[in-house]
Amino acid sequence: xxRFLPVLAxxxxxxxxxxxxxxxxxxxxxxxxxxxxxxxxxxxDGGGVVGAATTDATGKYDIGCNLGWGVPPGSYTIKIKPxxxxxxxxxxxxxxxxxxxxxxxxxxxxxxxxxxGRPNDQYKPAKPSGDTIPEEYQNGKLKAIVQDVGRQVVDxxxx
Numbered sequence: 001x002x003r004f005l006p007v008l009a010x011x012x013x014x015x016x017x018x019x020x021x022x023x024x025x026x027x028x029x030x031x032x033x034x035x036x037x038x039x040x041x042x043x044x045d046g047g048g049v050v051g052a053a054t055t056d057a058t059g060k061y062d063i064g065c066n067l068g069w070g071v072p073p074g075s076y077t078i079k080i081k082p083x084x085x086x087x088x089x090x091x092x093x094x095x096x097x098x099x100x101x102x103x104x105x106x107x108x109x110x111x112x113x114x115x116x117g118r119p120n121d122q123y124k125p126a127k128p129s130g131d132t133i134p135e136e137y138q139n140g141k142l143k144a145i146v147q148d149v150g151r152q153v154v155d156x157x158x159x
Contacts, residue, residue: 035080
């Protein structure tokens with residue numbers, strides 16, 4: 001009977017889930033105005049789980065990733081880009097209304113990451129609120145350190 005205890009311990013330790021996530025939210029502003037319909041991406045500097053969100057009408061975002069709401073603690077490069085829509089005018093982000101971690105979210109995430117989406121000519125930039133976001137912010141000018149604190153606000157100001 002005791003010979004199975006090490007196996008049981010390994011099973012229990014490895015089934016405790018993935019990394020701890022910090023829920024990250026904030027507001028994106030440009031020239032003092034909230035930016036609606038822009039994509040915020042948190043890419044870990046050392047590689048790993050990428051988090052993303054689309055801002056609402058008030059510029060607010062809540063980062064999610066394929067592990068759930070939030071991202072693991074660490075150092076991140078932040079990219080802010082205009083949202084892309086399909087030629088029909090519908091948002092092309094298939095994950096926008098899916099619960100992170102759900103089977104549907106996982107399938108959409110894998111498809112997006114593999115480049116399996118529709119051809120680029122079916123997409124056009126959505127009209128973001130206000131002025132166009134400067135290219136350096138789209139390419140990762142902003143940085144953030146996400147702490148292991150449960151919830152963290154990272155407001156993003158574009159100058």
